[in-house]
Amino acid sequence: MKWQQKNKGEKRRYGTLFTRKGSISTPFFMPDATRAAVRGVLPQEIRSAGIEALVVNTYHLFLQPGETLIARAGGVHQFMDWDGPILSDSGGYQVYSLIHRHPEMGRVTEEGAEFKSVLDGSKKMLTPERALQIQFDLGVDMMVVLDDPRPNDAPENEVLAAVDRTTMFAERSKKEYDRQCQQRGFTEATRPLLFGVVQGGVFPDLRERSAKALCAMSFDGYGFGGRHIDGEGNFLEDIVSHTASLLPDTVPRFALGVGTPKDIVRFFSAGWDMFDCVIPTREGRHGRLFVWKDTLTIWEDDFYETINITNEQYTEDFSSIDSTCDCELCTRHTRAYLRHLFKVSDPLALRLASLHNVRFYARLMERLREEKENTA
């Protein structure tokens, strides 16, 4: 058993995920350490913020520095100094963000994803098998199969084809996974977890088709693939709930790339357990800070707000970013100081802001777990 739910049968799920690097209470959030670093922040600081697991990226580490080097370094944990569980995304998102959004950057074929490297333009082939091999070389604890996400405005026939390709990729991935486990001598207790990713875009029947095919392969967990918002930014509540309902309730559900704090709460309420997103770090680097509205519970819609710290109004604001936050930034510095650090482009600004937002996300997950008695 890799995941155990404490409140069986309920939609909002509280459980424990067991990985070979230890167990984690769900729901939980993983900051993205795409290139084996949570941009600008030390692993120790991430840990102190209450984060237990990270996400690294197969495609990016494959390109640089290469999985062989990381293997020689003793694996990605040792390489980046992170003891806790690490999940690697497969490069499937890059199929979407690089190839589908910029067709000149590559193409997806039946064989796999053919990328034009973002570093030097050279051709890089990522087959489902290769993606798995790389993840084994990285030495991560949770793996994701290569998938083929499509934009939500893609026509149904295109999404159907992507679903079937994702299914085919998943089959090959599973086969390669079993082969690798055997070859590397992993036991049931030491093997990394493998996640399949449900595609199907905005079409319920395609989500069903995808989930059904994947579930037949018995993955350790399933991901919500593609995007959960439409072109206007509306949350696709029905698709998110529907997709969760298609999955077995005995395994963890991973909402890939989710999301804003509000979206995470929505996903959780729809039955999802694991999250990762670039928002806390990227938006932190861009000067947007998450702040609690402390009179409200997280089940209400406006439980937080964001402030753009570079705005003029904070020039002489000597209060803390969030008086209820226990991060380095909030306990020791003022809004005016952080604004100043951004204005003079000091790297410290990026670090403090990222760390604060990560702490906000970690605290959000704590509150999701703590405030369960308030669930209706």
Add this chain to the structure above:
RNA sequence: GGGUAGGUGGCGGAGUGGUCAAUCGCAGCAGACUGUAAAUCUGUCGUCCUUCGGACUUCGGGGGUUCGAAUCCCUCCCUGCCCA
């Protein structure tokens, strides 16, 4: 003292008779960001008016030429560089 290059919007710096309220960069102001091509990108950026629009005042100062001047002429002021 002689020569020479120049003085343009907060700064740097284009433009050298109309299409110039004036390219562009920086700074400023605001917005975006969801499995990271992101310390990035977008908008705005003389003043005033509610606007896709309009009005007004600008290119060192003053005067002039012209239907029309940041651009041409005269004059004054100022700065850099070179020679004494």
